[in-house]
Amino acid sequence: MERNLMKGNEALAEAAIRAGCKCFFGYPITPQTELAAYMAKRMHKAGGVFLQAESEIAAINMVLGAASTGVRAMTSSSSPGISLKSEGVSYIAGSDLPAVIINVERGGPGLGGIQPSQADYWQATKALGHGDFQLLVYAPASVQEMVDYVVKAFDRADKYRMPAMILADGLLGQMMEPVTFPEINPNAYDKSGWAANGHKMQREHHIINSLYLKPDELENSILDRYKRYEIIKETETEAELYLTEDCDILVCAFGATARVAKSAVNDARAQGIKAGLFRPKTLWPFPVKEINEAAKNAKKLLSVEMSMGQMIEDIKLAINCSKPVEFYGRTGGVIPTPAEVLGEIKRMGGAL
Amino acid sequence: MERNLMKGNEALAEAAIRAGCKCFFGYPITPQTELAAYMAKRMHKAGGVFLQAESEIAAINMVLGAASTGVRAMTSSSSPGISLKSEGVSYIAGSDLPAVIINVERGGPGLGGIQPSQADYWQATKALGHGDFQLLVYAPASVQEMVDYVVKAFDRADKYRMPAMILADGLLGQMMEPVTFPEINPNAYDKSGWAANGHKMQREHHIINSLYLKPDELENSILDRYKRYEIIKETETEAELYLTEDCDILVCAFGATARVAKSAVNDARAQGIKAGLFRPKTLWPFPVKEINEAAKNAKKLLSVEMSMGQMIEDIKLAINCSKPVEFYGRTGGVIPTPAEVLGEIKRMGGAL
Amino acid sequence: MEKMTVITERCKGCGLCTAACPKKIVVLQKEKRNKKGYFYAECTDQSACISCAMCATMCPDCAIVIQK
Amino acid sequence: MEKMTVITERCKGCGLCTAACPKKIVVLQKEKRNKKGYFYAECTDQSACISCAMCATMCPDCAIVIQK
Amino acid sequence: MAVVFERPKSLIDVPTHYCPGCTHGIVHRILCEVIDEMGIEGDTIGVCPVGCSVMAYDYFNCDMIEAAHGRAPAVATGVKRTNPDKFVFTYQGDGDLAAIGTAETVHVATRGENIVVIFINNTIYGMTGGQMAPTTLPGQVTQTTPFGRSPELAGYPVKVCEMLSTLTGTAYAERVAVDSVPHIKAAKKAIRKAFENQKAGKGFSIVEVLSTCPTNWGLAPLDAIKRLQDEMIPYYPLGVYKDVEEGVFPKTEGGNE
Amino acid sequence: MAVVFERPKSLIDVPTHYCPGCTHGIVHRILCEVIDEMGIEGDTIGVCPVGCSVMAYDYFNCDMIEAAHGRAPAVATGVKRTNPDKFVFTYQGDGDLAAIGTAETVHVATRGENIVVIFINNTIYGMTGGQMAPTTLPGQVTQTTPFGRSPELAGYPVKVCEMLSTLTGTAYAERVAVDSVPHIKAAKKAIRKAFENQKAGKGFSIVEVLSTCPTNWGLAPLDAIKRLQDEMIPYYPLGVYKDVEEGVFPKTEGGNE
Amino acid sequence: MATTEILLAGFGGQGILFAGKILAYCGLMDNKELSWLPSYGPEMRGGTCNCSVTISDDPIGSPLVVTPHLLIAMNQPSFDKFVSCVRPGGKVFFDSTMIEPATDRTDIELYGIPSQQMADDNNLKGGSNIILLGKLLKETNICSLETMQKAIEKVVPPKKAALIPNNFKAIELGMNA
Amino acid sequence: MATTEILLAGFGGQGILFAGKILAYCGLMDNKELSWLPSYGPEMRGGTCNCSVTISDDPIGSPLVVTPHLLIAMNQPSFDKFVSCVRPGGKVFFDSTMIEPATDRTDIELYGIPSQQMADDNNLKGGSNIILLGKLLKETNICSLETMQKAIEKVVPPKKAALIPNNFKAIELGMNA
């Protein structure tokens, strides 16, 4: 397979097109602009729709409209723009629609900055909008994984009729790496049972809706959804375990930060410190089994994040607070260095 | 003091005016419409500004504008409308501005329903927008507390220069109870050091801003904010402990649900079961010391929520997963009954 | 068969039909309520009805059927 | 003192001033760069300058001061 | 005897939740009459707003999508772009279309999106209990303008047809009313024309329907009709505001590949 | 010798981050000249957009607030309503004002909010690297219209002055350009008038300034000026679109208590 | 009486909430603890609507009345839905013009009066709710007539003060029915 | 060579990212692991801009180059900021037209060439970056000239293919400087 040198943002776009995405609605924002630019060039040729919406809100609701008709639809943005989409994402979840949403995170809060960040972890995993719901959240750590997880996100979104998010960051979006595109034969899911694409006088009319005025009906619709969530928690978690078998200190990190952490783990091993890496690839569902496996021999855990510490809570909950979990983070667009992480590992190792 | 019979929504409005709120910007949504209606009637007479904005987004940004000039400002909405405000709330936090935001929650996700819910707990406490930040979150459980916590929210927002939220629900907003208005002398905080209200050629110009293009500057601004958050965690937690001293089963609930839980605790005691109630009044910061005090003799905890279970994570983290925490919830607008909660208590008690 | 039929359970007693009728033969009677509690509309003189469907055109609830 | 002064460190070498000058005496020279690396503008003939401030009015960077 | 007037087929035979005398029902019916007459029920996808007509999905027998408040035009855009051969319409109130949804409305028009918007102007927020709408008349009392809408405090109404007519993508904008049989017939004609426009690919069409909200106006249904006639029509003149016969996309224009 | 032209006092003496030849700088200067001439620096509060002028707070010496993308009119409303004696202006690009901020723009106008909006129309998104703006001309190549803006695919431009002039709350709308010395002088006069309107409480004033973005147009600064003259002015005719001498709130109207 | 839980139910527009409010004010007048909680559907008119009122000597837990001591039912669906929830020994007041009181419960007392008809007959437009309240007043010891009259004076908005006598009359009609 | 980390820095508009891209493609051509990461300020023109390139035989961890083996500096602030980060034994290539190379480091090698001047003199508008690349090619074993030429052919967009010879010439100038 050919190795292409591509920016993460472009790889996301190309992968989406190959995964059968038929429409992209977006609004420009740094650091994900290349994604839309790529779509603008390629989507029409691929027989799909590219439309620059008047806002992030319009874009997510265009996605809702297209997805309602059974078409694979995607939007992308970065942190402030994702906040604006939150109502729409909640509607998509509440309407049981599949859709893919990309967040190429930047530093916040507010306008913040345009450098990489992971401070939207909680937003993505707990509360991208009001009400009880979840999205599938994938955290790629390389340009190649950007490709792989976009393909998976479209598949799983269709499979479970729910929104799926790629939670990337400016570093992954902006960096170029070699990438190959595997042969993709998108699974076809039968949507004829619910899609609102014109009944041709041949079936009952379909209604796409998130309104249930009777509380018990609304509750039941949520309970149904949470049953699916339980299946997903059982079957869809993914994680990388690196040198965890014998590790004393388990470094936990996702996305771009995991690359930094891996360098640090290697450096630590080179210095004789038994460090290992746990890298969740799905953030929701959080890989509970996997982290327990990875941590089984560890004495301490260290969560490294480009934020003030958000995943750390999921780690503690996943291991039932059974071991100390420490935190090292940089935020606001500062990227931690392997040396800093190594310093933390050593500090913790010294205290063992 | 005179006992007035008032809806929770109206009490919120009256209390805000008495607390020196000088402007209210909102957009209609059930179940909080009475709040704006009350403001429309009274605010101009009180020398303040009432303006129905064109949307929730406009409203929160009007709040940002007014707050920037040093004026006490407020907005209110319900779940879908709060999602729309999330970008603006993140800007307010990132600009270190005080403001009060009311969420009279209803069932979600999506359009959901118009009955009471607590499913925006995570949104309020973890991620009301992108980036690293927090808001103060108060959870009143009676119309009287609606009054008391609005007053406090304005005070603490000014004190810490951050947004504060009243997280209520449709039940509290719609119900009438007797309420008294204590003499309120709003603290005056000196805002002349930062407010952008015209420099009269007598000082440097002030800039209200959340943009820091240099990552280390953005990081520093966040670290500064988190130092304040640490002080707040130390000093601002509040909770009610009811019959906890000797309790075997500690029921944890906030807001309207806590009233139901309290009835159930009383019923349980009447049946000889040692149940107690822990009611956080601040959701962020979560009352960690207080719950540990309340749980010290408990064998099991039960989180009762009008959601699929969100506070339960904070409970587990607060007690360091040291005791089993179970969950009973109704969602989508269904209000749990004391009998249901009692049933859970008994089930758990039987297993003791 | 009658020219103007009110589907009484659909009628909400709004009276828009009464004003639309050029013959002034549609009224809201004040005796009988339907299950929802509304006094429903009635044609007082079927023979005078010219089947113009003005009342039905005004009716927001499709509560009137006209035949000719 | 000169009638037209370019604050060279402020000049970004855009050349808008050169087109605005009615006397055609403002040019972007091609020898000297400022610290930012721009070839800055220059008045080639101060005596011909009529202090009309046309160049300064066009300058987006307030890089020109005019005296009379 | 033959039936000369009955419920259109595409209007599902159930009681509506609308208040007595609310003209939403009239607009529903004439819209469905047009769908029936054009024979397009099976090829039509409707988008409901958030407002009193939120549950229109239970009444229209074509496929239906419930949009977030104000976002129906965006939802409709997503539908139409991916299903260009389908008929797509939105049905929206004035709060939905002209307040929270202003951006979506302006942009669906300026894009010349080939859809139909049915816009119910009843000068108030019905569903939430009678707050000021962007279309509320100066002086009108509502829950949030308890002393009458003061333009100084609460601004002036937005005249939607007038505003959208300035946009090149708008092919057709007409304001109608449903206060009388002749007006209802004209309204139906306008809706028909809007759908025919969509069939012909002419661009964006909007039909603004002056309607009543007896409940929140605090008027009996017939008095509400009278208010529509006496106060609304003078402020919001009926008529065609724009009608681009040849459509908004002349074959020669544009930089398409 | 006496200085006859120099930087206005209210324009802080620092280099800007704007590209060479970008006309944002010209508009900044004439705006500050007006502030200086009216002597209102100490009583003015400015609101910056998100766009290339996001950091205008570092340039204007009056108090400044940085708004979220598109929300400057709402922020300004919050400021003006609580500080009616202050001069309040926003400075916004076309993406900010006419795309994401459309609702805020239309409503600040229809409310007759007594503020000044300076609207920079450069037919492109500058800061994010040259995507299509709502004002991008048909056929114009941008990052997101790589084959030229096709109205069929990407819609038609929004003509802001034309659209806002249909709203009763708009007291004054003028389109100017900064491509030449006479036009710059006219632009300054328009800005002055807008601020004088605010002083007199006349209602909403907007000055649309046709500007260049040499960088994202891919043109040398002087070529960019030429494009403004040759392509933009014909599409966006200069002139006064609305000017309500007596202000939008005649003493007799309104239902104020 | 420690605690009385009352449920009022009917169509929107029948004055369910208004009647509940009067009861709530009765509690306020008598210096008791009380709560009032409305619940309604999406329809502005004609939808279902109900209202929970609790009056008590002690602080009130859940304001939602699930098992009422007293029920006022103003339409058939409300009667059918809620009659089974009434506590044993409880009382049900209903409009017999509108409601067919089919129930096999024997542990509760049913008081049906043709309140709608009575309102129509006495030219008390929309007074059916208050007539039922009068009946409730008579058959329970919720409060004194005087308290209820004071409550009515509080609840009727000043602009409509002219309607107070009508309400008094409706109470009277109900008490005598 | 296991891993080479390269940092390129200067003003926006000087072609920093473009030069970095050529280096990245060199890695691709030679079938190595590689990463390219840009970083820039808010200005479209004239702001600071830098670019991290890592070429390696092994999978690459952090793509952010903090302690480069090789530094290309195209303006004074970049030189001043980054010269201290270069690894001992590392090499710094800079435009001596623009930069005063003030540093007290003795453990690195400095290669200053007047690349801007050379570009101006040779009518290679904007070729200063490529000239420096030529110098880097000469002084390191990052790749062969052939690889770099192939990389250039890849990176120059098809529409501007006419500029390829100019780039080759710039490389040559740099190698001979």
Ligand SMILES: Cc1ncc(C[n+]2csc(CCOP(=O)(O)OP(=O)(O)O)c2C)c(N)n1
């Ligand atoms: C984001 C959001 N904001 C507000 C609401 C509450 N809401 C529901 S309907 C409505 C307004 C309805 O008025 P209009 O659009 O005029 O339609 P009508 O009910 O008069 O037909 C509002 C504000 C909501 N559901 N979602």
Ligand SMILES: Cc1ncc(C[n+]2csc(CCOP(=O)(O)OP(=O)(O)O)c2C)c(N)n1
């Ligand atoms: C919510 C949100 N969406 C998008 C962006 C990204 N963004 C920054 S500036 C800009 C557009 C700027 O264009 P314009 O308003 O025309 O101003 P110019 O830069 O051309 O002066 C965009 C889309 C953002 N910061 N926030």
Ligand code: SF4
């Ligand atoms: S218009 Fe229809 S609903 Fe109204 S009274 Fe007449 S028949 Fe009944």
Ligand code: SF4
């Ligand atoms: S207009 Fe100003 S910045 Fe541009 S070249 Fe002339 S002096 Fe320099």
Ligand code: SF4
């Ligand atoms: S509230 Fe008004 S708009 Fe809504 S259904 Fe009733 S009358 Fe119609």
Ligand code: SF4
């Ligand atoms: S990108 Fe365009 S608008 Fe922005 S500063 Fe540069 S030239 Fe000006």
